[in-house]
Amino acid sequence: MRTLPPLxxxxxxxxxxxxxxxxxRSLVEQRFxxxxxxxxxxxxxxxxxxxxxxxxxxxxxxxxxxFLVDRNNLATQALGEFQNYAIPDDGRRFTEVxxxxxxxxxxxxxxxxxxxxxxxxxxxxxxxxQVTADDDxxxxxxxxDQPVTVAYSAALPxxxxxx
Numbered sequence: 001m002r003t004l005p006p007l008x009x010x011x012x013x014x015x016x017x018x019x020x021x022x023x024x025r026s027l028v029e030q031r032f033x034x035x036x037x038x039x040x041x042x043x044x045x046x047x048x049x050x051x052x053x054x055x056x057x058x059x060x061x062x063x064x065x066x067f068l069v070d071r072n073n074l075a076t077q078a079l080g081e082f083q084n085y086a087i088p089d090d091g092r093r094f095t096e097v098x099x100x101x102x103x104x105x106x107x108x109x110x111x112x113x114x115x116x117x118x119x120x121x122x123x124x125x126x127x128x129x130q131v132t133a134d135d136d137x138x139x140x141x142x143x144x145d146q147p148v149t150v151a152y153s154a155a156l157p158x159x160x161x162x163x
Contacts, residue, residue: 001028004059007051008088015039016048023052027060046081050094054087057098057113067116075102075116082114104131127151 004024009017016039023035039045049067056062069075079102085094094100101109103117103125117125124131128151 001060004055007055012051013044016044016051019048020052024055046078050081050085053114054085054094064112065114067114068119068122069116070119072118075118078116
């Protein structure tokens, strides 16, 4: 992470540049094991995230990234963003260089560089339950009566270092 090349800022908005730089700085300083990007609606969060994913895979030593969303339609939109993203190095599409897949009932593809999933699918997979093609629309408004305990499945790695 300390030797990342400068960010190619052509086509990026100031807020996107700031967000990517902040995530990369946080990872270099290793003060936190996660980052949060908060941007206004329409500010290009998904494009910012795809740009970060590309840099982490290409230069940061990352092998796999979980791209987590809360609804199926957002997973489909994110997949489209990865498919349309032209990498700055040579203009090829992201998906020509890295495999991007949706988490499905068949599980996670071993060759995936980016796995896109809803929270509900990851939760089901962690519990060893069947991962369905569609998420229950009622889950968006569901509030549990008590804290939820997650039992981990051996099919998914527990440690972020294996992602």
